[in-house]
Amino acid sequence: MPGQTVPRAWIVTLGNEVLLGEVENTNAGWLARRLTSLGVRVRRMVTSPDDEESAEIFRDAVGRVELVVSTGGLGPTYDDRTMYLLSRALGLPLERNPAAEEMVRRRVAERGFQLTPARLKMADMPRGAEPLENRVGTAPGAILRHEGTTFVVLPGVPAEMTRMFEEAAARLAGMWRGPPCRREATFQGIVEADLADALMExxxxxSVYVKTQPRGQPGRPGVRILVISFEGRCDEAFARLLQAARAAGGSALE
Amino acid sequence: MPGQTVPRAWIVTLGNEVLLGEVENTNAGWLARRLTSLGVRVRRMVTSPDDEESAEIFRDAVGRVELVVSTGGLGPTYDDRTMYLLSRALGLPLERNPAAEEMVRRRVAERGFQLTPARLKMADMPRGAEPLENRVGTAPGAILRHEGTTFVVLPGVPAEMTRMFEEAAARLAGMWRGPPCRREATFQGIVEADLADALMExxxxxSVYVKTQPRGQPGRPGVRILVISFEGRCDEAFARLLQAARAAGGSALE
Structure with missing residues (x-):
C-alpha cells in the first residue's frame, strides 16, 4: 500500500522473573517476528518490572508509536498489575469491565475454579478497553486505543499470549500492510569491507534495512547480504549490492 | 554487605536484526542471570535500533541506574554505531583511543586481516573510555564512568560478549555484592489464592521478591513459592509463606 506510513511498535514485557534471570523471555522474540510479518516496524523491545517503571514506558509510548503490545502481569496475584499500571500511565480510571467480568466468570466456571475476589480483579481494566477473551487460561487481555496509540495487552503465558495476539490482530486488520520485502544472498571471495561504499550509499x-555478515572460514572469506524493506524497496538496494560484490570478484553461493 | 545499596542496571541490546525478528536475543537473558548472580538488580532490558532511539536510552539511564551493559553495534560496518551513539548521548567527543587502536592492530594482525579504515574505526570511543580487549573477535569493548553511571559496552557476538563481560566484571569488582538469597518450595493441596493474605503483607x-505459580493438575492443585532478596531478607518472608501454606492444608513436596 504505497503512500501509507509503516506503523511502528514497542513490545513491552512486564516480568520481574525475566529481569531476575529466572525465566527466558520468548514472547518478545515471537512478537517481533509476528509484527514484522504483519508489516509493523518494531522500534523497541523492553522488559520492565511490575511497578512504576512500566507505567513510565507506557506513557512514553503514547503518540510516539502506533502500537504497543504488552505481555505479562494479568493474573490473579498481587504482582499482576499491568492493567493498573496502564490506567495510571494514561490517566484513565481502572474499573470493572462488564464484558471482561463475563469472560472471567465463564472461564472460572469452565475450569472448575472458585470465583474469588482475586480472580474477579482480572476483569478490572482502564476505561475504554475492549476485552480479549482468554480461551486457554483465564485472564482476559485488552485492546485500548488512546491518543493515536493502540495498546494490546496480553498475558505472559506463551500459549495464551500467541492465541490472543491473533485475535487482536484480526480485530486490528486495518493496521497491517503485509510483510516487508526481503532479499538474501551469500557471496564467496569477498569480505564485508568490499561492500563498504555501496553500504554507505x-x-x-x-526505508531499506541492509545487513552484511561475515560468512567465511580463514582463507575463504564470504559475506551474507540481507535486504529488508517495509516500503517494498528491496530490489534496487539488492541490485546495488550484487553489483558491488561482483565487481570485487565475489561469486554467489547457491 | 548490609547498609550498602543494591546497584541497579539496564541491559541494552542494539540490534535492528533482533527487532526484525531475524535473530533471537540470547545476550540479554545471559546478562540478566549473570548480573543477578553478582548482586545487581536489573531494572530494565531494552532492545533498540542503531539510531537516535538508542542514544536516548543511554541518556535516560544516566544518574538513574549505576550500571548500563550494552551489547551489539561494535563492528566495522556503517551500522555499528554504538560508540558514536553513546558519545552523543553523553555529550562526549568521539575520538580515536590509543589503547583501543593498539588492540585492533594486534587482533587484525593475529587474524590475518587487512588494517582498513573501517577496522580502525572500531578504536573510536567516547573520551574517557577504558577499552576492553576482544580476545575472540576484533572489536574492543569499553568501560566508561559518567556521572555516577558506569557503561559497559560489549559486542553482540555471544562468545565475545560473555568473555569480555567477565573481564569488565573483574575490573568493576568493587561493585558486586554477591548473589541474592533464594528460597523455593512447592506445596500440594493449596492454590495461589490461599496465600493471598501473606503475599499482600x-x-x-x-527488599523481598516473592513469586507464586500454580503447579498442579486438575483436581490436584499445587503452588510453587519462590523468594529472592538482594538484601538477604529471604528467611522471614519464606517462613511466613510456609506458615500460610501449612495453615491452608498444603504439604510440601520433596
Missing part, C-alpha cells in the same frame, strides 16, 4: 535510504 | 517489603 544505501545507509542514506531509511 | 509481604508485597509491602520492597
Amino acid at each position: 544505501l545507509s542514506r535510504d531509511e | 509481604l508485597s509491602r517489603d520492597e
Whole structure:
C-alpha cells in the first residue's frame, strides 16, 4: 500500500522473573517476528518490572508509536498489575469491565475454579478497553486505543499470549500492510569491507534495512547480504549490492 | 554487605536484526542471570535500533541506574554505531583511543586481516573510555564512568560478549555484592489464592521478591513459592509463606 506510513511498535514485557534471570523471555522474540510479518516496524523491545517503571514506558509510548503490545502481569496475584499500571500511565480510571467480568466468570466456571475476589480483579481494566477473551487460561487481555496509540495487552503465558495476539490482530486488520520485502544472498571471495561504499550509499535510504555478515572460514572469506524493506524497496538496494560484490570478484553461493 | 545499596542496571541490546525478528536475543537473558548472580538488580532490558532511539536510552539511564551493559553495534560496518551513539548521548567527543587502536592492530594482525579504515574505526570511543580487549573477535569493548553511571559496552557476538563481560566484571569488582538469597518450595493441596493474605503483607517489603505459580493438575492443585532478596531478607518472608501454606492444608513436596 504505497503512500501509507509503516506503523511502528514497542513490545513491552512486564516480568520481574525475566529481569531476575529466572525465566527466558520468548514472547518478545515471537512478537517481533509476528509484527514484522504483519508489516509493523518494531522500534523497541523492553522488559520492565511490575511497578512504576512500566507505567513510565507506557506513557512514553503514547503518540510516539502506533502500537504497543504488552505481555505479562494479568493474573490473579498481587504482582499482576499491568492493567493498573496502564490506567495510571494514561490517566484513565481502572474499573470493572462488564464484558471482561463475563469472560472471567465463564472461564472460572469452565475450569472448575472458585470465583474469588482475586480472580474477579482480572476483569478490572482502564476505561475504554475492549476485552480479549482468554480461551486457554483465564485472564482476559485488552485492546485500548488512546491518543493515536493502540495498546494490546496480553498475558505472559506463551500459549495464551500467541492465541490472543491473533485475535487482536484480526480485530486490528486495518493496521497491517503485509510483510516487508526481503532479499538474501551469500557471496564467496569477498569480505564485508568490499561492500563498504555501496553500504554507505544505501545507509542514506531509511526505508531499506541492509545487513552484511561475515560468512567465511580463514582463507575463504564470504559475506551474507540481507535486504529488508517495509516500503517494498528491496530490489534496487539488492541490485546495488550484487553489483558491488561482483565487481570485487565475489561469486554467489547457491 | 548490609547498609550498602543494591546497584541497579539496564541491559541494552542494539540490534535492528533482533527487532526484525531475524535473530533471537540470547545476550540479554545471559546478562540478566549473570548480573543477578553478582548482586545487581536489573531494572530494565531494552532492545533498540542503531539510531537516535538508542542514544536516548543511554541518556535516560544516566544518574538513574549505576550500571548500563550494552551489547551489539561494535563492528566495522556503517551500522555499528554504538560508540558514536553513546558519545552523543553523553555529550562526549568521539575520538580515536590509543589503547583501543593498539588492540585492533594486534587482533587484525593475529587474524590475518587487512588494517582498513573501517577496522580502525572500531578504536573510536567516547573520551574517557577504558577499552576492553576482544580476545575472540576484533572489536574492543569499553568501560566508561559518567556521572555516577558506569557503561559497559560489549559486542553482540555471544562468545565475545560473555568473555569480555567477565573481564569488565573483574575490573568493576568493587561493585558486586554477591548473589541474592533464594528460597523455593512447592506445596500440594493449596492454590495461589490461599496465600493471598501473606503475599499482600509481604508485597509491602520492597527488599523481598516473592513469586507464586500454580503447579498442579486438575483436581490436584499445587503452588510453587519462590523468594529472592538482594538484601538477604529471604528467611522471614519464606517462613511466613510456609506458615500460610501449612495453615491452608498444603504439604510440601520433596
